[in-house]
Amino acid sequence: xxxxxxxxxxxxxxxxxxxxxxxxxxxxxxxxxxxxxxxxxxxxxxxxxxxxxxxxxxxxxxxxxxxxxxxxxxxxxxxxx
Amino acid sequence: xxxxxxxxxxxxxxxxxxxxxxxxxxxxxxxxxxxxxxxxxxxxxxxxxxxxxxxxxxxxxxxxxxxxxxxxxxxxxxxxxxxxxxxxxxxxxxxxxxxxxxxxxxxxxxxxxxxxxxxxxxxxxxxxxxxxxxxxxxxxxxxxxxxxxxxxxxxxxxxxxxxxxxxxxxxxxxxxxxxxxxxxxxxxxxxxxxxx
Numbered sequence: 001x002x003x004x005x006x007x008x009x010x011x012x013x014x015x016x017x018x019x020x021x022x023x024x025x026x027x028x029x030x031x032x033x034x035x036x037x038x039x040x041x042x043x044x045x046x047x048x049x050x051x052x053x054x055x056x057x058x059x060x061x062x063x064x065x066x067x068x069x070x071x072x073x074x075x076x077x078x079x080x081x
Numbered sequence: 082x083x084x085x086x087x088x089x090x091x092x093x094x095x096x097x098x099x100x101x102x103x104x105x106x107x108x109x110x111x112x113x114x115x116x117x118x119x120x121x122x123x124x125x126x127x128x129x130x131x132x133x134x135x136x137x138x139x140x141x142x143x144x145x146x147x148x149x150x151x152x153x154x155x156x157x158x159x160x161x162x163x164x165x166x167x168x169x170x171x172x173x174x175x176x177x178x179x180x181x182x183x184x185x186x187x188x189x190x191x192x193x194x195x196x197x198x199x200x201x202x203x204x205x206x207x208x209x210x211x212x213x214x215x216x217x218x219x220x221x222x223x224x225x226x227x228x229x230x231x232x233x234x235x236x237x238x239x240x241x242x243x244x245x246x247x248x249x250x251x252x253x254x255x256x257x258x259x260x261x262x263x264x265x266x267x268x269x270x271x272x273x274x275x276x277x
Contacts, residue, residue: 006153010143014162018169025173029180 036065084221089276091222092229097201099233099263099270104201108234109259111192118238120185121192125234126227128174128196129205132167133223136206137216139166156210163206164197171197201230237266 040061048056052074054063063069097103104125111121139162144155175193178186186193196202205226209219240262249258 003153003155007155007158010155010158011162011165014139014165018165022169022172022176025176029176031179031183 034065037061040064087218087222088225091225092232093270093273094276096229096233096270096273097204097226098230099267101204103204104199104230106195107192107199108230108237108263109256110195111189112234112238112241112259115235115238115242117188118234120189122227122231122234124174124178124189124193124196125199125201125230126224128167128170128199129202129227129230130220130224132163132170132202133205133209133226134216134220135166135170136163137209137214137219139163140210141216159207159210160203163203163210167202167206168197201226233266233270237263240266 037058038061041058044057044061046057050056052060052069054060054069060069064071091097095101098105098108107121107125111117140156140159144159144162146153171194174196175186178189178193205223209222214222241259244258244262253261
């Protein structure tokens with residue numbers, strides 16, 4: 001075993017170990033989000049263009065579900081600032 | 082006596098924010114209100130303690146070892162593996178906080194994942210490595226460095242809350258006044274120099 005294999009083993013092992021730990025914690029402490037947000041998000045193009053005035057498609061989907069934005073009110077502004 | 086020196090030194094004399102000038106980003110970023118400052122302080126103390134413990138364990142037992150009489154020195158990997166461990170820790174804390182304290186999670190916002198790149202946390206790990214501290218000493222040092230960060234942050238946040246009510250000249254409003262306050266606070270902490 002030389003320095004190279006030692007380095008690869010150390011970094012690989014640490015990455016694998018920490019990855020498993022994070023995965024376990026993500027599973028145990030899963031925060032159940034509103035499933036409708038995901039449904040709305042799937043219908044959106046996902047380009048995060050910002051034309052609707054929100055920070056991104058995920059943010060827009062969240063606002064639609066929470067009722068903050070009513071769909072008929074949405075005016076898309078593409079290109080002109 | 083040794084531990085008194087270690088704790089007072091880490092928290093006051095060589096305060097991470099006001100003497101070493103590490104971790105300035107959250108110091109200015111989350112010091113607008115005391116409640117968020119307290120949440121941030123708690124998170125930083127927690128991350129620094131555990132990160133110091135983990136990194137001390139790594140550099141004591143895994144970065145330099147002997148196999149078949151050959152010494153393998155991997156200490157050139159220190160920064161890389163410290164960052165890996167700190168990032169993973171912050172990720173875990175974020176997941177747990179999102180579940181258990183959603184309000185605090187919202188309040189801290191972007192500053193919580195930014196603990197990953199908080200140079201105070203990496204600084205504590207690197208200083209421990211350079212001083213070749215044992216796992217126990219390193220953990221104590223990390224914890225009290227976090228306490229020092231918390232002291233600085235809370236002092237600064239309460240000062241800033243008071244300053245909200247003051248009416249400074251227009252050129253000094255907001256960030257300039259905050260930076261001047263931070264400078265005066267840093268000068269006050271110089272008073273601890275030579276204590277140990």
